[in-house]
Amino acid sequence: MNAKVLLFFSILLFSFQLDAQLLPCGTPQMVKVMEQYEPDYQDAVNRAFETARQQYKNGFVSTRSDQKVQVVFHVVYNTPQQNIPDQVIFDQLARLNEDFNYNPANDFVTRPIYKDLGDNANIEFVLAQFDPNGNPTTGINRIQTDVPSFMQIDFGTLLQAIFDCGIDITADTLSQEQLDCLTDALGGSGLTAGLDDIKSFDKGGVDAWDPTRYINIWIGNYGIELVPGESEPFLLGFAYPPADAPNWPAGTLPPNLEEVEGVVLHYQAVGPNNPTAGSLIGSNDQGRTLSHEMGHYFGLRHAWGDGPCDEDDGIDDTPPMASSISDQLGQNFDPTTFTCDDLGLLNSCTSDQLPDMYENYMNYTPESCQSIFTKEQVGLMNAMLQGPRAGLLDIFLNNTEVDDLQLSFYPNPSNGAVEIHSNFPGDVITQVFDLNGKMVHSSTERTLDLSALATGLYVLKINQNGRVVFEKLTLHQE
Ligand SMILES: [Zn+2]
Numbered sequence: 001m002n003a004k005v006l007l008f009f010s011i012l013l014f015s016f017q018l019d020a021q022l023l024p025c026g027t028p029q030m031v032k033v034m035e036q037y038e039p040d041y042q043d044a045v046n047r048a049f050e051t052a053r054q055q056y057k058n059g060f061v062s063t064r065s066d067q068k069v070q071v072v073f074h075v076v077y078n079t080p081q082q083n084i085p086d087q088v089i090f091d092q093l094a095r096l097n098e099d100f101n102y103n104p105a106n107d108f109v110t111r112p113i114y115k116d117l118g119d120n121a122n123i124e125f126v127l128a129q130f131d132p133n134g135n136p137t138t139g140i141n142r143i144q145t146d147v148p149s150f151m152q153i154d155f156g157t158l159l160q161a162i163f164d165c166g167i168d169i170t171a172d173t174l175s176q177e178q179l180d181c182l183t184d185a186l187g188g189s190g191l192t193a194g195l196d197d198i199k200s201f202d203k204g205g206v207d208a209w210d211p212t213r214y215i216n217i218w219i220g221n222y223g224i225e226l227v228p229g230e231s232e233p234f235l236l237g238f239a240y241p242p243a244d245a246p247n248w249p250a251g252t253l254p255p256n257l258e259e260v261e262g263v264v265l266h267y268q269a270v271g272p273n274n275p276t277a278g279s280l281i282g283s284n285d286q287g288r289t290l291s292h293e294m295g296h297y298f299g300l301r302h303a304w305g306d307g308p309c310d311e312d313d314g315i316d317d318t319p320p321m322a323s324s325i326s327d328q329l330g331q332n333f334d335p336t337t338f339t340c341d342d343l344g345l346l347n348s349c350t351s352d353q354l355p356d357m358y359e360n361y362m363n364y365t366p367e368s369c370q371s372i373f374t375k376e377q378v379g380l381m382n383a384m385l386q387g388p389r390a391g392l393l394d395i396f397l398n399n400t401e402v403d404d405l406q407l408s409f410y411p412n413p414s415n416g417a418v419e420i421h422s423n424f425p426g427d428v429i430t431q432v433f434d435l436n437g438k439m440v441h442s443s444t445e446r447t448l449d450l451s452a453l454a455t456g457l458y459v460l461k462i463n464q465n466g467r468v469v470f471e472k473l474t475l476h477q478e
Pocket residue numbers: 024025026027028292296302
């Protein structure tokens with residue numbers, strides 16, 4: 001990442017820090033950062049959004065009743081406290097499924113004026129049962145890291161530099177003079193964005209599992225120490241939206257995106273009933289950071305459009321809003337005395353007669369007052385799931401189909417070229433073992449090249465959608 005982006009990004013974060021003390025979501029900022037790696041990225045995100053939106057407008061409805069997708073939680077912890085228990089993750093998953101399977105009968109939060117807009121996204125999230133190599137997994141992948149926090153910005157240094165260089169942190173851009181001044185003041189090392197480091201084994205994290213087949217959810221520490229030894233949550237989460245570009249081969253992602261696609265959560269913001277929630281209690285303690293980030297993952301933007309009244313989120317059934325609910329509450333918010341009714345009078349854009357939709361998961365609202373995705377948001381997410389995110393659906397066939405699933409290969413004996421056959425689409429994982437039980441080849445291709453293996457007898461393990469067959473294979477190398 002170049003210095004300019006780094007500084008720009010840090011200043012954006014810093015501006016949030018001043019008025020909110022907390023950045024609930026870093027998605028818009030990360031999209032800006034990704035744009036620096038992939039110059040076509042923002043356009044590709046906009047194209048995907050526009051396509052899905054048009055599909056909704058043209059009457060798209062999901063054709064599947066069983067929209068199941070698999071998730072893997074990578075828990076990347078430095079201290080035992082950050083290694084949150086399985087039960088918190090189970091509760092988190094249950095909350096996510098509640099929010100994506102809306103039932104108006106259970107909604108006691110949404111005001112009558114908006115109740116009819118709440119809709120069921122009909123997406124079921126399940127823990128992965130097999131890892132990318134076809135081995136059984138619980139869907140919870142734990143790894144200890146040397147990295148104390150993936151939020152590595154030194155705010156003291158940054159604050160001093162901003163002051164010394166006369167920078168207006170509400171401005172969108174820096175002059176060259178200010179940039180040079182900042183670069184000098186920070187010595188090029190005072191800031192390390194590094195927010196995606198959690199997705200790289202080499203940087204203390206865990207590499208993504210194939211992001212076209214799994215929703216990767218990384219959990220780690222995104223707190224900062226303003227006082228040494230006292231860590232406070234700073235960034236609660238972020239996600240990358242679907243991107244669709246004609247110059248990328250079908251079904252693939254650009255290399256940089258393939259490594260980072262998915263959702264990131266600060267460990268204290270995971271799940272209801274999190275014993276480490278700490279200062280997030282009363283505001284961000286209901287497991288809805290993930291519902292919000294999953295909304296981004298399926299293409300939704302912030303409900304207030306990340307700008308004043310005339311900046312829209314591209315969704316017609318969310319009313320215009322000038323800023324998020326939490327920005328409007330500012331310092332007046334006291335989680336101990338607060339009720340959802342207190343938000344009822346907020347109407348930041350008076351051009352319409354509609355109050356601000358605090359109920360929306362894509363707003364920043366105390367999580368106990370969040371209750372809906374709207375019809376159009378749901379329509380857009382479903383279009384994304386059957387479009388750029390369709391790889392997630394391919395791996396799940398319904399039960400009737402599984403009974404008919406047939407896996408085989410030919411020829412046998414073979415001289416090294418082996419064709420895997422399945423009567424259903426989607427990924428098939430094939431592993432080849434020698435007679436000592438050692439895996440000598442692994443592939444998700446339908447055509448295997450085993451010409452590098454010696455003549456002899458092998459065992460093939462073929463796996464699709466949890467259905468596994470073992471077959472003997474004789475290789476005759478010429
Ligand atoms: Zn967000």
